[in-house]
Amino acid sequence: MKTVLFLSDYExxxxxxxxxxxxxxxxxxxxxxxxxxxxxxxxxxxxxVLFLNQPLQPDLVIGYAFEGDLxxxxxxxxxxxxxxxxxINDGITLFNxxxxxxxxxxxxxxxxxxxxxxxxxxxxxxEAKLNEIGFPVVVKPTNSSGGKGLMRFDNYQAFNQxxxxxxxxxxxxxxxxYIPKLDNKDFRIVVVNYKACYAYQRTGYxxxxxxxxxxNGSGVIFEVCDLSINLINMxxxxxxxxxxxxxxxxxxxDENNNPFIIEINTCPAIKISxxxxxxxDQVERAFASFxxxxxxxxx
Numbered sequence: 001m002k003t004v005l006f007l008s009d010y011e012x013x014x015x016x017x018x019x020x021x022x023x024x025x026x027x028x029x030x031x032x033x034x035x036x037x038x039x040x041x042x043x044x045x046x047x048x049v050l051f052l053n054q055p056l057q058p059d060l061v062i063g064y065a066f067e068g069d070l071x072x073x074x075x076x077x078x079x080x081x082x083x084x085x086x087x088i089n090d091g092i093t094l095f096n097x098x099x100x101x102x103x104x105x106x107x108x109x110x111x112x113x114x115x116x117x118x119x120x121x122x123x124x125x126x127e128a129k130l131n132e133i134g135f136p137v138v139v140k141p142t143n144s145s146g147g148k149g150l151m152r153f154d155n156y157q158a159f160n161q162x163x164x165x166x167x168x169x170x171x172x173x174x175x176x177x178y179i180p181k182l183d184n185k186d187f188r189i190v191v192v193n194y195k196a197c198y199a200y201q202r203t204g205y206x207x208x209x210x211x212x213x214x215x216n217g218s219g220v221i222f223e224v225c226d227l228s229i230n231l232i233n234m235x236x237x238x239x240x241x242x243x244x245x246x247x248x249x250x251x252x253x254d255e256n257n258n259p260f261i262i263e264i265n266t267c268p269a270i271k272i273s274x275x276x277x278x279x280x281d282q283v284e285r286a287f288a289s290f291x292x293x294x295x296x297x298x299x
Contacts, residue, residue, distance in 0.1 A: 097266030
């Protein structure tokens with residue numbers, strides 16, 4: 001039996017268990033470990049991996065760490081690479097995906113992707129520069145998830161007041177134009193092995209412009225085959241631009257029916273039924289199949 005190791009935390013155990021259940025049919029064992037629970041022993045003859053002081057020999061490692069676990073996971077993944085172990089969602093992919101300004105740079109570099117202009121806030125921006133972005137502007141943390149910390153400012157005066165009151169922390173934010181979405185809805189398209197495999201439509205609570213399910217947004221399952229080809233192609237291009245074979249792409253249509261990428265999540269929800277009633281297990285099945293394909297290549 002082969003072993004796949006997910007480096008993450010234990011708060012979302014239900015997400016990984018859903019994949020592990022699917023992996024059983026491929027004779028693959030799934031292990032979830034917090035990076036700080038992994039110990040590496042090295043001498044000139046061998047490298048030994050211990051998980052909670054028990055030997056562990058993963059055949060494949062998948063990075064799913066964020067925030068305080070990210071740097072320890074990156075270090076471990078580099079060590080696993082040195083041992084010849086295949087790594088998916090490696091440190092660069094996770095770092096770029098979780099630092100939205102970097103992710104925006106990669107998305108914007110691809111001519112097949114319509115992404116939004118952005119402005120980092122390392123220094124107080126001039127009114128003229130923000131006008132180039134265009135009001136209203138959305139100010140968001142460079143490192144966050146679930147719609148936390150999003151703010152919208154309709155004019156420079158409102159933005160400038162916020163900046164002056166939060167100048168110490170503003171360096172961790174960046175600004176993008178606010179684009180009204182068609183019917184105030186957007187889509188999360190789950191991409192596996194760079195192919196769109198699942199989608200759901202999101203609507204903000206009480207018609208809010210913030211649609212994240214973690215921010216009380218609601219979701220409705222949407223068949224991928226019912227999406228426009230432009231949405232599918234752009235979401236798959238975003239995954240490739242981000243070197244993220246498994247990711248969630250947030251995408252919307254503007255009021256002229258033209259698609260644009262909001263952002264990409266390199267550690268997306270896996271068990272969609274945990275968030276949306278009636279969702280199938282297609283994502284975890286597709287993820288398990290992808291893992292099996294990768295392990296088959298290795299062997």
